[in-house]
Amino acid sequence: MKKHPSVEYTVISQSISQLYVETIVAMAIYEHDKVRWVKQAIDSILNQDYRDFSFIIIIDGDISDSMHKLLNEYTEKDKRLVLAKCNVNNGLAAAMNFAVEWGMQFNPDFFVRMDADDIAYPNRLSRQITYLQSHKQIAVLGSALEEINENGRRVGQRVMPTSHKRIVRMLPRRCTLNHPTVTIRYNVFKDGNRYNAALKNTQDYFFWITLAKQGYVFRNLKDKLLSFRRVNNFYKRRGISKSINEFRARFLAMKELRRFTILNVAYACGVLTLRLMPSKIVKFAYKLDRILLDKFLKH
Known part of the structure; x- marks a missing residue:
């Protein structure tokens, strides 16, 4: 019987x-990440107009x-x-x-998320941290x-609801925070909260539901702070595993936030059906969803 290696994290370079x-800014890197994009991502953090941070990069495998x-x-x-x-x-x-x-x-x-193929705007950290410093709740x-x-x-663009009320109200239908853009107050983690490490996708969606149930306050800035x-394979990557996890997350949100409605149930079932269709249809549905979301948020 083949033994699986034990999981070990090691810090391999630290000069702080x-x-x-x-x-703390955190980013993970994987086998198939492109060097050119990783360089752009790292540069975009190191060249921020805000300087009081440590940037940890975890090499995952x-x-x-x-x-x-x-x-x-x-x-x-x-x-x-x-480096870890x-x-x-x-x-x-x-x-x-x-x-x-x-x-x-x-x-x-503060804890800042970053992805290895994205680019943070130069004022991302200063904008978010200044905002959190003046909005303690x-x-x-x-x-x-x-x-x-x-x-x-x-x-394209992805604009999310800004107010806590709307963010939580819409959680049974969609993940209402763009995960690569979030800055989290460290007290959330000092209170004992963590991502569910058993999940290989949609971990952010489940995390927001957990925090929403506990009463933590969310906010989205209207500013676009990240590219x-x-x-091309973005739509293909939304495979069966992720689709099922999103479906589970939507029902968990309905349960934990007491938002079981016909609309929310129909939406969850409809999205799961769409996710299992050919990528061209998924791509069309994604673009339509962006248009409808923008119109909803403007009204």
Whole structure:
């Protein structure tokens, strides 16, 4: 019987000397990530107009030699950048949980999500952190984003409801925060909350439902603060596993937030049916959904 290797996370490069860091930025890197896009993502964080952060990058499983070379070059140049590695591909949720735990030693105030193929606007961190500093009741802050293709050309946008009331009200129908844009107050994690590491996708959706049930306050900024990479296989990646997990999340939201309605149930069933159709139909439905969401939010 084949034994599965035990999961081990190791910090392989760290030069931070201070005892306190206000913000932890966390990003995971995987085997098939493109070096060119990872470079753009890292540069977009290191060149922020806000500076009081540590940027931890978790190598989740095997990566190419060229990626290793790129990451080593960055850690030599900027002491804010920390490299960690997991010996197996253990998934985004587990990687973010490790980053959260690692960051605890600096008693930070904020935790920032970043993805390896996206580009943060130069004012992303300053905009979100300044907002959270002046709105103490908000625990999770997201933003709108623009969608770009493989070549960096704008192909769309994703705007979410801004108020806590709307964000929670719409949770049984959709994940109402753009995960790569969120900044989370560290108190959320100090209270014991973590991503569900057993989930290999939709971990953010389940996390928001858990936090909403506990009464944490959400907000989305109208500002577009990130360029999200929508690649050609974006629609194909929304496969059966993710579709079923989204379906489960919608019913969990209905249950936990007491929002069982005919509309919400019909929406969950309808989206699951659409997700299982050919990618061309999924692509059309996705674009239609963006249009309807924009119209709903304007009214």
